[in-house]
Amino acid sequence: MKDKFYEENIYLKKTLDLIGELVIITDYHGNIIYHNDYLSQIVDESPTNIKDLIDSGSFSELKDSKKETNVKINEKNYPVEVEHFSKYIIITSVNQKRENIKLKDKLDDLQTQLNKASLIHEVNLPKNLPELEKLSFSSYYQPAEYHLGGDMYDVIEVDHGAMSVFFDHVVSYVVDVTGHGLDSTLLSTFVKDSIDSYFMNKHNEGEMVVPSRILEHLKDLFLQEGYPGDYFVTILIGVFDLNLQEFMYSSAGMQYPTLVINRNNGKLKKLDCGGIPISSAVPEEVMSYKDYNIKLDNEDIVVLYTDGIAEQRNEKNEEYFDRLLSVLENNYSLSVTELVDKIVKDFDEFLGHNGLEDDITLLMARFK
Structure with a gap:
């Protein structure tokens, strides 16, 4: 293709x-x-x-x-x-x-x-997100005006087969690639196919799911394909361990932090992990990725998003990021579906008559 x-x-x-x-x-x-x-x-x-x-x-x-x-x-x-x-x-x-x-x-x-x-691109976006006993998801995606989509996201329930009694992992990720056109759509599709191939060919049942290993696999396939130096992939991959109630994550070039909302008071924690974007313009030895881990409580919310929603400006030339944080802090008691709807409504009001400058991708999860 x-x-x-x-x-x-x-x-x-x-x-x-x-x-x-x-x-x-x-x-x-x-x-x-x-x-x-x-x-x-x-x-x-x-x-x-x-x-x-x-x-x-x-x-x-x-x-x-x-x-x-x-x-x-x-x-x-x-x-x-x-x-x-x-x-x-x-x-x-x-x-x-x-x-x-x-x-x-x-x-x-x-x-x-x-x-x-x-x-x-539309076919490759998830039609429905899993509703699990211990974890609920909600999402929102909107391509930039006059553009083909370059963002991609997904949620994957990892099949551990007979070892599922001991291992219960759910992978979530958000992707932003360079450009807005045929190339960006094909590149984001390549990213999804590469991650899917990791679980088909690399991962073994009963094995810990480690985000940095998935990024290394993606990087290897990207370099094998020989994409030009001006093609970049930025991605954050997170793994929910439902038995340990932990969130392990790794990033390749995401500029804005993943957010965790405390269930008791709505206080936000910013999970910065940096990482280098995946590109043939970057020396391979520099593209090395670390894993980070955080313990979560029941009802804590994890928010993944691409920079499109954070950097979008309104008619007053104001960025939306601070307003996004405020909406999250003031509405943390809502379900993730209600909270995503609240953000979308507020974002539309903020946007006014301005067109979208970039794709908008938002993926939210709450431990039950």
Whole structure:
């Protein structure tokens, strides 16, 4: 599946490169979905957002334009035609008008591939979370506006077979990968498949489930695949030991702490564990992961999330993270389902008319 989509992306890129003048395709946040080689000839580094090339005010005018205009790149004006297609903005040299029909055909193909990738991502998200005698879960996921999802999460009941009397483990994880597009969807799917393969091929019944071992397995497969250096995986993996009532966790590059809410007073504990993101740009010997362990009481809540919800800004340019902490502290007595609903409602009020800048992923568990 990865190879098929990769080949289709390369085909589209080669088609755009054949066009002899400027072609840039962005979303409505300015993120560059594709550009042809012509742009590489006029700028030193390949930009990820058009606002790295032109100022944000110019982009606002460009976004609202449906006509010929000028853009200034490296102090030189380029006459361009701006067109809107589905969720994208097509910026092409005025001299390229006759090629736009061909380009739109290719964009139709791109939209088809985006739809396929979106379906793949949706299929890989859990449909239902387990409701266990000792542990309850709830979650929320929302992809960023105009983007394919790059986040992934899951909850896995570990099968210990005949040793289940002695071992009772539940694995939970949240993943954030670089980018927002076909590549990010395929990369997050790869992460899920790699973790699933660990339990199929590496883990033995009656063996402790250790998060750092799963990360090492994921890292090994990632490096074997030969992903480019600008592909990064950040992930936190946690293992609930239901017999010992403990939570063991390990992180590869998650910026924000996992949160534990005390059952008695709602006091928050921040579980910082750092770790290096998984990437071929990082020396392999540096990507070494540690395990951390915390004892939990009945009714304690563990909150896993990606940075999208923490870093989201509202119309006043305020980040949501502090408000998230406040909602958790003030509503800790709710069930995890009610608490997730409370956060989602508060987040929507906080967001106002702003669009989502990143995927929102929230996974919550409470010991009973």
